[in-house]
Amino acid sequence: MRVVIIFLLSALLPLSLSHGRGRDPFAWLYGGRGQGYYFASLQADTAGGDCPAECDCPPTFPVAMYCDGRGLTAMPSIPSRMKYLYLQNNAITAVPDSAMVNATNLVWLMMHHNQLTSDAIGKKAFLKMENLERLYLQHNNLTIIPSNLPRSLRDLRISGNKIEKVTVGDVEGMDNLTILYLHDNAITDMGASLKALVSLTLLDISGNKLTKVPEALPTHLHQLYMESNSIDSLPENFLGGFSQLQYVRMAHNQLTDKGIPPNTFNVTGLVELDLSFNKLERIPLVSTTLQHLYLQANQIKEFSLGSFCSIVDISNFSKLRTLRLDGNELSRQDIPMESSLCLRVAHEIEV
Template sequence: MKIVLLLSSLLPVCLSHGYDPFSWLFRRHWQEQHYGSLQADTTGGPCPEECDCPPSYPVAMYCDGRGLTAIPFIPSRIKFLYLQNNAITSVPESAFANATDLVWLLMHYNQLTSEGIDEKVFLRLKGLERLYLHHNNLTSIPSNLPRTLRDLRIDHNAIEKISAADLEGMDNLTILYLHNNAVRDLGSSLTSLKSLALLDISGNKLTKVPDVLPASLHQLYLEYNSIDSLPEGFLGGFSHLQYIRMSHNQLSDKGIPSNTFNVSGLVELDLSYNKLERIPSVSSTLQHLYLQANQIKEFTLGSFCSIVDVVNFSKLQTLRLDGNEISLQDIPVETAVCLRQAFSIQI
């Protein structure tokens, strides 16, 4: 009885300070119930010792950054496989024989070569949606890639040529990263990509815009190439394109047909670090225009506004003209009326 009375007299004091002296009992009971039920899932085979297969997420296998030189055994239950940041050099035909339900396969930052990837290895993967192969030593796109892919990242390799067969039938592909390779001409290799929304082919050796680009594009990145001109009606076939980045090329006024960029729908246009001497005409709906580090010699207000009144004015918010051959004194007084929504103008 004395013990009971003593405990009951202490409880109000402890609880008044926001601390329950018996909370550890409930916490231990909850942990035993919760974690005791989480046992390693060995369906389709045990997890290899060099990887982690969390009981709370049994369909994922984490083998990233383990110093691996070869692909380990993969249990058949695995759908999300993380193999990035290793030293893997090859992918034999049997690599995924036991794991045909893979949805994500991340193998970026390895030492893969095109010769080391068996041409039949991807034929078994009927539901693969995300494939990351960037930062390897590939010289070509692997053969027989799954037509279910939605996100393919194969940038930072040494790919020189892409054929139509490499990407044929990829109706679901929405993201394609090809930047920082050695591609000189894409030809018509992108023709079949009917759902492509983002295409990044910057940092290659292109001298012209690809002949055929998917009409579904939302974002097109062509920076750091050697493109000196644009075809007539360059943007005529796009109804969803919002972002174009063509900085660090060789574009001149002569190489850009009139009104090329005067199309509605564009949100951002980056033509910085080229050889332009005039501001190209742009749509009044454009919001961000980057023209820094060109050779622009005059500020042409007509490039932004053909008519200025209460309802007709440019929606431009950002304009960069620094690093050109104009100064603040070259800006007409009427600019404030035309560019009334601009919050950042750099000269």
């Protein structure tokens, strides 16, 4: 039997989804800049006269070059004035060292959804791009992280490739990197390769082949995503070293009660914890400050109120708003009457 209290979230959906705008393949081109921008992008380049014929260099935005979705198989020539280069959704297979000679002013480089291979990227291709902040390389055929990436990067997305290993040298010196997407690769071990990323706030290593939590993760993480791996246990004081961590997602792993040390999740600051689709038999002890807990599709047999509240009074109660326990070995009768005092602010409970 299921007990469900639904909290509607439709008002939080992006407008692009609720109004169908996301289905317009050209919405990204003119969205947010007015309709006139789209027509301007089809005009001739009047800012320097050196725009490649296969790309658009709109005079209203002379530092941007749009070459996305053009069926390109090779890198176009890049005028030195460019700061924003869009090359996604092509069939580009290589980035030779010579391709980026004039691209030293680039701030954004979008090369996702191409056919890049690691051995076809020159070792010096990105070396002189000292201003590059955002590099998108997801959904290519890379087996390693390209060498000599700019140390100026703030956002590196390299998911959906075939990367098996991450080394210290791959990200060394990236003191400004705040976002790192490595999900959906084939990574088996990362060692302590990410320790030096002192500014990293979001790390997504979901959908890999990890059997343990990487060592020495950056201490300023705000979001840590490790779903769909093969992790069966957590190290002692797993979350104790983080000062700003709020979101931890570890769904679809092999976690057991034995593999989770006591009080692992009883840490203040954590807002969301997702442990669904694991092998837990008990509800782990969590902090009273936790707001969203996902435990569906485990093997939990008991609703232990002490996991949420050790003391219940006017000022001591759980701040939990969402609790998912469906897909376990529980029923409505397993919920104690006094749970309404402990879980008094819950908007959604599903058993």
